[in-house]
Amino acid sequence: MFKYLREYKWSDMQQILANDRAVQKTSSVSMAGRQCVITGCTSGVGWEAAQVLASFGAALTLVNRNAEKSEKACSLLREKYGVDCSFLIADFTRPAEVHAVANTLLHRPEPVDVLINNAGTFSTRRVLTAENLELVFCVNHLASFILTETLLPKLRKTPGARIIQVNSQGHRFNGLRPDDVHFSRRHYTGMRGYGAAKTAQLLCTWEFADRLAGSGVTCNAMHPGAVRSAIGEENGRLYRWYKHHFVDRSLKDPHISGLAIHYLATSPELDGVTGQYFNLTMPETPAPHARDRELGRLIWTISQDLSIRTKPQEAGACTIYDV
Numbered sequence: 001m002f003k004y005l006r007e008y009k010w011s012d013m014q015q016i017l018a019n020d021r022a023v024q025k026t027s028s029v030s031m032a033g034r035q036c037v038i039t040g041c042t043s044g045v046g047w048e049a050a051q052v053l054a055s056f057g058a059a060l061t062l063v064n065r066n067a068e069k070s071e072k073a074c075s076l077l078r079e080k081y082g083v084d085c086s087f088l089i090a091d092f093t094r095p096a097e098v099h100a101v102a103n104t105l106l107h108r109p110e111p112v113d114v115l116i117n118n119a120g121t122f123s124t125r126r127v128l129t130a131e132n133l134e135l136v137f138c139v140n141h142l143a144s145f146i147l148t149e150t151l152l153p154k155l156r157k158t159p160g161a162r163i164i165q166v167n168s169q170g171h172r173f174n175g176l177r178p179d180d181v182h183f184s185r186r187h188y189t190g191m192r193g194y195g196a197a198k199t200a201q202l203l204c205t206w207e208f209a210d211r212l213a214g215s216g217v218t219c220n221a222m223h224p225g226a227v228r229s230a231i232g233e234e235n236g237r238l239y240r241w242y243k244h245h246f247v248d249r250s251l252k253d254p255h256i257s258g259l260a261i262h263y264l265a266t267s268p269e270l271d272g273v274t275g276q277y278f279n280l281t282m283p284e285t286p287a288p289h290a291r292d293r294e295l296g297r298l299i300w301t302i303s304q305d306l307s308i309r310t311k312p313q314e315a316g317a318c319t320i321y322d323v
């Protein structure tokens with residue numbers, strides 16, 4: 001950790017500290033008539049964001065792995081806020097399912113005005129998916145890459161569309177090595193794995209922003225605050241004990257994340273602002289390793305190769321559930 005801190009400019013460290021204490025910006029812009037796609041909204045940050053966006057009138061499409069929780073969430077959003085809500089199911093450890101969701105969203109008539117890549121996970125152990133991909137990299141980065149890249153042609157047709165990558169200050173732990181993204185040749189720790197995945201997502205955020213330049217579509221990343229959520233609950237008993245007794249006590253209400261996502265999705269101040277990292281709503285300089293554009297191009301190529309490798313021959317479609 002101290003090794004990384006040495007790479008920071010003093011002014012960047014001051015900015016991080018100031019942002020943590022800052023009064024956050026909010027937006028009062030209506031989202032009526034706007035279509036938002038949001039991943040991982042059965043709990044925590046995603047659920048709060050879905051509620052705030054719905055309270056501003058957005059039509060929502062949820063992408064989750066659990067059908068029962070999704071049905072409950074959609075019914076609640078419809079009943080409480082009177083908005084349209086539908087959902088699609090994909091387990092982000094299975095890229096083929098993400099491809100199917102992306103393909104379905106690409107071909108349905110509704111536009112995507114806001115794409116929020118939020119689903120994420122944290123693992124204390126190195127776990128491999130069925131395709132031998134490191135799980136945290138696969139869920140936090142590769143899935144968001146596949147979804148965003150597939151939807152680019154559609155997003156380009158919607159000037160003013162915004163992509164929001166729910167990233168993390170955890171990117172500062174780095175861990176990303178382009179020759180070993182799945183940790184086959186080195187020791188895995190939870191923070192390294194999480195840092196690697198979040199760094200990969202940030203580096204690709206700058207790449208997406210470049211590819212969308214001139215289209216009127218923006219792509220930004222954000223840290224949603226240190227907030228109470230279910231992240232990490234799939235780990236062992238010891239980790240969960242530590243989380244419940246030490247970590248959770250210092251965390252904030254995830255409502256602040258929902259408000260920040262609404263601000264990033266709608267604020268006129270951010271018209272045309274792209275390729276930025278925000279700590280909630282405050283612009284912030286990411287870690288030096290996450291600004292290495294040469295590394296970013298490499299990670300883009302690796303991600304694209306993985307996306308192609310995991311894409312089923314028949315670009316399948318999946319059900320859109322309207323409860």
Ligand SMILES: NC(=O)c1ccc[n+]([C@@H]2O[C@H](COP(=O)([O-])OP(=O)(O)OC[C@H]3O[C@@H](n4cnc5c(N)ncnc54)[C@H](OP(=O)(O)O)[C@@H]3O)[C@@H](O)[C@H]2O)c1
Nearest residue numbers: 040041042043044045065092119120168226227229230231
């Ligand atoms: N909480 C924080 O303090 C914090 C700080 C920085 C960044 N973040 C980021 O915020 C985002 C949301 O996390 P959270 O803290 O709100 O955690 P959370 O409460 O655990 O929510 C994570 C969401 O992602 C979904 N998800 C997990 N694994 C999945 C998979 N394999 N396939 C599809 N969906 C999956 C979960 O679905 P299930 O309900 O089915 O598990 C849930 O809807 C993540 O990207 C996280 O890295 C959070």
